[in-house]
Amino acid sequence: MYDMKVTEQHVDDLQIKMKAREVDVFYGDTHAIQKVDVDILDKTVTAFIGPSGCGKSTFLRCLNRMNDTIDVARVAGDITLDGEDIYDKRVDPVQLRAKVGMVFQKPNPFPKSIYENVAYGPKIHGLARNKAELDEIVETSLRRAALWDEAKDRLDQPGTGLSGGQQQRLCIARAVATNPEVLLMDEPCSALDPIATAQVEELIDELRTRFSVVIVTHSMQQAARVSQKTAFFHLGELVEYDDTSKIFTNPDDPRTESYITGRIG
Amino acid sequence: MADITDRVDPPRKTSLTQSSAAVARRKRADLILQGFGLGAILVAFTVLFILIASLVTTGFSAFVQTHVTLDVYVDPDEISEEQLPRGGFQDVLTDAMLANLPNADPEDDVRAVRAILSNGAQFALRDMVADDPSLIGQTVTMTVPASDPFDQLNKGNVDRATPEGQRRVNDREIEWFDTLDEAGMITTPLNFGLITNADSRFPELAGLRGALVGSFYALLTCFLIAFPVGIGAAIYLEEFAPKNRVSDFIEVNINNLAAVPSVVFGLLALAVFLNWFGLPRSAPFVGGLTLALMTMPTIIIATRAALKAVPPSIREAALGVGASKQQVVFGHVLPLAMPGILTGTIIGLAQALGETAPLLLIGMNAFITSAPSSPFEPATALPTQIYIWADSPERGFVSRTSAAILVLLGFLVTMNAIAIYLRNKFERQW
Amino acid sequence: MTLLAFALLLLAAVIGYLVNWRAARAIREGGQRLHSLMGFHGLFSLLMILVPVLTVLLLWLGFEGPVINRMILASLPAGELEGLGSGAIQLISAEIRSIAGGRIFGTPEDWKLDAADRLIALRTWSDILLVVVVVILSLGILLFSRSRVTADFRARQASESIVKGLMIACSVVAIFTTVGIIFALVFEAYRFFQIVPFTEFLFGTNWEPQIPIREDQIAAEGAFGWLPVIIGTLVISFVAMFIATPVGLLSAIYLNEFAPKTVRAVVKPVLEILSGVPTVVYGFFAILVVAPALRGTGADLGIDISSNTALAAGGVMGIMLIPFISSFADDALSAVPRSLRDGSLALGATRGETMRKVLFPAAIPGIVGGVLLAVSRAIGETMIVVMAAGLMARMTINPLDSVTTVTVQIVTLLIGDTAFDNPKTLAAFALGLMLFVITLGINVLALRIVRKYREIYD
Numbered sequence A: 001m002y003d004m005k006v007t008e009q010h011v012d013d014l015q016i017k018m019k020a021r022e023v024d025v026f027y028g029d030t031h032a033i034q035k036v037d038v039d040i041l042d043k044t045v046t047a048f049i050g051p052s053g054c055g056k057s058t059f060l061r062c063l064n065r066m067n068d069t070i071d072v073a074r075v076a077g078d079i080t081l082d083g084e085d086i087y088d089k090r091v092d093p094v095q096l097r098a099k100v101g102m103v104f105q106k107p108n109p110f111p112k113s114i115y116e117n118v119a120y121g122p123k124i125h126g127l128a129r130n131k132a133e134l135d136e137i138v139e140t141s142l143r144r145a146a147l148w149d150e151a152k153d154r155l156d157q158p159g160t161g162l163s164g165g166q167q168q169r170l171c172i173a174r175a176v177a178t179n180p181e182v183l184l185m186d187e188p189c190s191a192l193d194p195i196a197t198a199q200v201e202e203l204i205d206e207l208r209t210r211f212s213v214v215i216v217t218h219s220m221q222q223a224a225r226v227s228q229k230t231a232f233f234h235l236g237e238l239v240e241y242d243d244t245s246k247i248f249t250n251p252d253d254p255r256t257e258s259y260i261t262g263r264i265g
Numbered sequence B: 001m002a003d004i005t006d007r008v009d010p011p012r013k014t015s016l017t018q019s020s021a022a023v024a025r026r027k028r029a030d031l032i033l034q035g036f037g038l039g040a041i042l043v044a045f046t047v048l049f050i051l052i053a054s055l056v057t058t059g060f061s062a063f064v065q066t067h068v069t070l071d072v073y074v075d076p077d078e079i080s081e082e083q084l085p086r087g088g089f090q091d092v093l094t095d096a097m098l099a100n101l102p103n104a105d106p107e108d109d110v111r112a113v114r115a116i117l118s119n120g121a122q123f124a125l126r127d128m129v130a131d132d133p134s135l136i137g138q139t140v141t142m143t144v145p146a147s148d149p150f151d152q153l154n155k156g157n158v159d160r161a162t163p164e165g166q167r168r169v170n171d172r173e174i175e176w177f178d179t180l181d182e183a184g185m186i187t188t189p190l191n192f193g194l195i196t197n198a199d200s201r202f203p204e205l206a207g208l209r210g211a212l213v214g215s216f217y218a219l220l221t222c223f224l225i226a227f228p229v230g231i232g233a234a235i236y237l238e239e240f241a242p243k244n245r246v247s248d249f250i251e252v253n254i255n256n257l258a259a260v261p262s263v264v265f266g267l268l269a270l271a272v273f274l275n276w277f278g279l280p281r282s283a284p285f286v287g288g289l290t291l292a293l294m295t296m297p298t299i300i301i302a303t304r305a306a307l308k309a310v311p312p313s314i315r316e317a318a319l320g321v322g323a324s325k326q327q328v329v330f331g332h333v334l335p336l337a338m339p340g341i342l343t344g345t346i347i348g349l350a351q352a353l354g355e356t357a358p359l360l361l362i363g364m365n366a367f368i369t370s371a372p373s374s375p376f377e378p379a380t381a382l383p384t385q386i387y388i389w390a391d392s393p394e395r396g397f398v399s400r401t402s403a404a405i406l407v408l409l410g411f412l413v414t415m416n417a418i419a420i421y422l423r424n425k426f427e428r429q430w
Numbered sequence C: 001m002t003l004l005a006f007a008l009l010l011l012a013a014v015i016g017y018l019v020n021w022r023a024a025r026a027i028r029e030g031g032q033r034l035h036s037l038m039g040f041h042g043l044f045s046l047l048m049i050l051v052p053v054l055t056v057l058l059l060w061l062g063f064e065g066p067v068i069n070r071m072i073l074a075s076l077p078a079g080e081l082e083g084l085g086s087g088a089i090q091l092i093s094a095e096i097r098s099i100a101g102g103r104i105f106g107t108p109e110d111w112k113l114d115a116a117d118r119l120i121a122l123r124t125w126s127d128i129l130l131v132v133v134v135v136i137l138s139l140g141i142l143l144f145s146r147s148r149v150t151a152d153f154r155a156r157q158a159s160e161s162i163v164k165g166l167m168i169a170c171s172v173v174a175i176f177t178t179v180g181i182i183f184a185l186v187f188e189a190y191r192f193f194q195i196v197p198f199t200e201f202l203f204g205t206n207w208e209p210q211i212p213i214r215e216d217q218i219a220a221e222g223a224f225g226w227l228p229v230i231i232g233t234l235v236i237s238f239v240a241m242f243i244a245t246p247v248g249l250l251s252a253i254y255l256n257e258f259a260p261k262t263v264r265a266v267v268k269p270v271l272e273i274l275s276g277v278p279t280v281v282y283g284f285f286a287i288l289v290v291a292p293a294l295r296g297t298g299a300d301l302g303i304d305i306s307s308n309t310a311l312a313a314g315g316v317m318g319i320m321l322i323p324f325i326s327s328f329a330d331d332a333l334s335a336v337p338r339s340l341r342d343g344s345l346a347l348g349a350t351r352g353e354t355m356r357k358v359l360f361p362a363a364i365p366g367i368v369g370g371v372l373l374a375v376s377r378a379i380g381e382t383m384i385v386v387m388a389a390g391l392m393a394r395m396t397i398n399p400l401d402s403v404t405t406v407t408v409q410i411v412t413l414l415i416g417d418t419a420f421d422n423p424k425t426l427a428a429f430a431l432g433l434m435l436f437v438i439t440l441g442i443n444v445l446a447l448r449i450v451r452k453y454r455e456i457y458d
Ligand SMILES: Nc1ncnc2c1ncn2[C@@H]1O[C@H](COP(=O)(O)OP(=O)(O)OP(=O)(O)O)[C@@H](O)[C@H]1O
Pocket: A027, A030, A032, A050, A051, A052, A053, A054, A055, A056, A057, A058, A059, A070, A072
């Protein structure tokens, strides 16, 4: 399989795409994450790692305001996208989510055809002027998600009929089709076999050329393979955030080191 | 993946706060959908409001009843002790009325004057005198119901401005009534007769007693049958039945039974209980039997849900100390499931209380002027009484129908409130 | 006497319990180890006595009336019942019964008085016999149960199998009910189709059941064609669904996706209240408020609306069905996994788009099941139409007209006169059979759809 190989990359000269400052999230009375500061760089893959329940998903959901859909969730602090406060009263979460897409841990294709699944976003956002353009977007997105060859002959069959790995790639294609600026992925490979995982990882690397990707993962190897920046969460706190190479070779915090080497988590 | 770069996506540099025309249009579509949804709910609310309002406005006047208080001279010429309970009670009352109406003609107006009082007045007087014959020759003061047209007049349901020919009381009758009113003889006390009287052809005398007793007997029968049988069936299906085609079939059967139209149960009762078994017609017992068959699926479904909700850990703990399966179920699981079962049962009984069609088919819509003294005697039930009154042409029955409905709804609300209380009180105690 | 029989039975059961309990205790005190607890020995005896004797008792009471009635009728002087229809015979036995009960109207013939005497005697004998049977049976079983008490008798298992048998019997009641319904309907309908040919009933366009009361017109042609009746039913159901479906679905959509918590907390109970209102109340509402209002509006607009218009009955029925459809649709929408909703929202869809394009389509099977169940309710609904729809069967699909329904005809045919050899009475059972078959078909289909739907998302 893969070695623990760390992608070398100079990230200093890239601009900051999203900036989070002092972010707290509460679920009712539980304080899920505390005082998190993170900068998400453009055209970069950022990995969130940490033990289960430490708040990775929670923080990820803050970035496109998916926490709004949970009644008990309350978010405090500042998060900006290209310098604009995304929690500003005047900001429409619908427009935000068009720019900050999301792929979930469990594949969730709509009970529609493969084509309709991918065309869903472009249709509602009016990205295609005609059928030909829509067809093109669908094809491009499926190709990017490495699903085109398997799906091109069954575009009108239900997306729920695909295998788990294919479903997840369909969901990625669906998210890519909206042409987001940031793509959030919450453990996108946890339901996939190694071959599909490799495909998705390759895909993430491709996606990095056009937008920034944030990925939550439980696999240290995966974080090391695909990301340039890594954030380590523990018990709702952001313990360390740095270049992936640094985190995996020479972490500052002893907790990070224990986690990397497998002593906690 | 060479063609990934085929498509050039110029970064969209729109601000998050400025919304494009397209977004505005999408939001409008959202609002329209929301508006329709809200409108739909408003429709439901409005209808409920109109329903309650129309029932209250027509029904509340039946909770009071116009009475006439008058001094009656129990004339020994008309009424003698030997002849009791026969006698000229009607005439005695008419005389008493005439005495208070100087402008009525004692010859020609007798019928009209007599009609001011309810037909029940003479029986009230008869019962009074029969109880105490020493009243003969004395003057007694009694308060008797006024007849329906004058009751309506007193309650303002008769528009005095309409032409005389189009109302049920003519000008002279109104004049007499006003005379009595000015003399302070007209009162409008609470109408206890609505609850204590049985049915009658005269609206001012008609009450719900027979229907209440009938409904009580029917519900009691229904409960005594449906509750044990329903629980027994539910326990077996949920806890003991092997999961095979037979129990599957029973389950499907029960679900379908719950959706069979109620009138079909009436047909069943008519053909089987009345025709084949020769059970008595119009009897609350038969009504209860029919309602039991209809309520059973509800109770079974509720009981199974309640049993399912008891966590397996409780079963396992009891089984672990060597109790038999039945001991566990009857000793531990059933008591915990009881609140849920009772809630479902009460809701089922509330449905049964409002059920009308099957009772019509077994003849519980008969005109019966006394309350039944056993579940095997002919009776009506609350909903069938409502149906009978709704079918009666007299004006007084309209408000009585509404009043009866309010009584029925009162019972239903109480029953449902108890069910909700039980549900909340015992919700998840483990 | 009946009460005495019950009391004796109860007493025997209690005694049986005590006897076995003491016998078991005696064995234990004799130093032996009991296989089952003493209480189970008692319970065994109690159940052994109670269950069979109670069954006998109830069966006896159930069949006593009909059997005695047969015996009385058989004992009547030859010729008295000659050539009489079953209605007349029923009247005679009713008269005999009321004479026996001491209510004599007019001067009955002597043979009726004799019959009444025989009836009283038979009843007395039956009662005495019942008590004797109960006592003998109870005592016999009591002794038998007592003889079973030994140290290693498995009393717990024995009583548990009796209890289990009881529970199985309870479960089977549901099946018996269905069988009873089918049997009663088919049997009476079969008798009807012997008088009126099935094809005539099924394809006839004329429904005038009042005509055949007079014997010579029983075969009056086309009088029992059910088409206008079922068409009227469909018209009213259509009006009802036309109102209930959009209002119910829209309110479910609002409640499920848009309503703030507080609104939901108020609206849900109100809808529950609406669904708990008995249909006789809706029927009265239809004649008190809706029909006059419709007529008035019609008069203002210059349209002639019948006072029994299908609009009034159908409209009120629609109102009745709103909460039913709404709660069903709400459940179906809630059953759609949250992940689909999140997936759509994360793509930048609005809540309305999510509802219209993802949640609602995903919930359609469940919603269709609910709507079908509502249709079956509309077709089988009785009181609203009995009170607000017409009696005359007419071949029309105009909802402004007065139409009649299957259930209205069943009720009007059976109220009052119920002689079971009259085609008028039997026609109600034929209609009932059709109603049962139609609603059962819809229900089975709907429940199957709903079940499948639940399986998808479980
Ligand atoms: N909807 C919710 N309501 C209440 N509490 C929640 C909710 N979602 C998450 N939490 C709590 O917030 C904390 C953080 O959860 P989160 O899902 O962000 O963890 P995670 O790091 O993603 O874990 P995992 O790696 O297992 O996915 C947990 O303690 C969890 O119990």
